[in-house]
Amino acid sequence: MTTGRPRPTSRDVARAAGVSQAAVSLVLGGKWHGRVSAAKAEAVRGAARELGYRPNLAARSLRLGRTRTALLVVPALTNEFFARLHAGAARIAAEHGFGVVLYPSPEGTGPAPDPFGSAGAALDGVIASSMASEALAALRPGGRLPLVMLDSDPERTQAAATVNLDIADGTRQVAAHLLGLGHRRVAHIAAAVDSWTFEVRAGTLAGALRAAGCPPPVTVPSALGVAEGARAAAEALAADPRPTALVCDDDVLAAGACKAVRRLGLRVPQDVSVTGFDDLALACAVEPELTTVRLPAEEAGAAGMRALLRVLDGPAAGTAGGREADVTTLPVELAVRGSTAPAPGSPAAPGGR
Amino acid sequence: MTTGRPRPTSRDVARAAGVSQAAVSLVLGGKWHGRVSAAKAEAVRGAARELGYRPNLAARSLRLGRTRTALLVVPALTNEFFARLHAGAARIAAEHGFGVVLYPSPEGTGPAPDPFGSAGAALDGVIASSMASEALAALRPGGRLPLVMLDSDPERTQAAATVNLDIADGTRQVAAHLLGLGHRRVAHIAAAVDSWTFEVRAGTLAGALRAAGCPPPVTVPSALGVAEGARAAAEALAADPRPTALVCDDDVLAAGACKAVRRLGLRVPQDVSVTGFDDLALACAVEPELTTVRLPAEEAGAAGMRALLRVLDGPAAGTAGGREADVTTLPVELAVRGSTAPAPGSPAAPGGR
DNA sequence: CTGAAAGCGCTAACAC
């Protein structure tokens, strides 16, 4: 470790270049045109490079009152969906000289350590994904920080903007796909997570089935996990008459459901169709590959960051009366793969697959 | 949005409580014993609560010269392993009032946006996982920041500390398991990623097979992905004589390998055994479940953060001569599941094929 | 075109 000399400051650079400290700031800030001579500007740049000068972010933040940093709050990081969300947000942020700090909110009941007490980074804004509105109260001391919500209830929120995935449409596409294959007895393996996105899936599925004259779905809640999904699916499959399709709230649950089907000596998709949600890498890793709903996670992250930047830029946006509900909804797409087939005994069904 | 009055400062609190600004700092910093009277201390706390006062982190950082924030650099976030790593690091960090900022290094060739230019968070230290030593040069301006390396070559590094998983032992366990099952023709589906962790896997596997008198493994490099793994495995299985076991550098590749085996009309594990590495959720989502090496990712993240805190605390540690190589190695464990079985035709094998 | 100076909010050393 080279813990040698202390970090050079803009004063050191100024001294080395033979200019004033202010000139250094101007040159390095790129706003020296008509303020500093080209020769001196070059000298400053040279000295800065020489000394390995890096501006002190804390000082800049203090002076500017802004940090060019946004916090991305997600319920968990173990899911690829949130990783892609982050990638999208970070890409847009970088284009605007912003940084993104990830805060995986400790799920469950544990006391959430306040990142503001410790993160050491002051923030300009918060983007929260798939979170309950209430869970964010602690994250916004005094409600002073601009907030953008992703994948959340556009009604029950104090967010300046909301970016949503068209979960309802995705669910409708799943239902239509299954109905078109002749399925009528559908079970819902529901994520036992209290969030808007899962509420929508449940409500929309029930509605679509009702509209088609099907019996209401058997619903079994399950924690997010392969083993848990398998357990829930086994329970659903024990119903009489047995469901011919299992609609799962996410791909991990669907993978578990497939295992449960096979453990009962049945086949996917000939005997039971299974659908997922999210289109994670997992969806193509299992066999058969999962019919699932592809979520534009990266695009959602990008849109969320754009919305936040918009709020930050428009000084009036926050305070303006009659504020418009700034809600963006991103389309989703059904990826039909091997885990769904005509319902056994349905007119659409051939001999086997 | 409540973009009303500006954020209260410690001066506002002082005014409201009728004390000096310094007293506020003392009281809220918890070091007022024998400096401020209990009555005034209570008044300060009350006023702070009243106004919703939150110290300005930028100002504190500037004053203190430290930010209580560490950067965790990982090659990609799409992998659960790194998510668990982060969880472990963040847990320890929180216990010490530190925050962790994640920097998923853009993989591939794209120009890496410098996190120090944009992250907006000044840093006290860096923890880097599974990175090439060279890739980090840009991340440590002037080499001034304490660095802890995770899962990296302990030799070729300028890190203050290194925390490693016992990859070599894990690989040896895989080899021993396979050899014990009578396998002798082994192929290696190798991650086409230039990093120490994968070099060790390749070297150790080759060594173990050589020591057992087996022919050297057919090695097929593959990008990290299910489809890519399947392609590589198909190539490996085309060798004559056909390998009876596929050792994969990670679970995702192993999932792909299983698909390739089946696509050839063969069975896992009766005809071909497959092993993974990492023990991701994926390992138990596929069927058969993968025999794989369980990596204590969370513990590694925690150990890395502890090491960094140690470096930060011990002021002498960095500069002291004769610095000890601070290397921790965490044990790993083979999880034997359904994807491995006795080699076909081996004495250990049952009826088999 | 250039330099000097103020001050962001906080902590710690130092007077009183």
Place this chain on the structure above:
DNA sequence: GTGTTAGCGCTTTCAG
């Protein structure tokens, strides 16, 4: 015990 003060490194305004 308590209050006052000097900066941390930066940007920006204001005189030269």
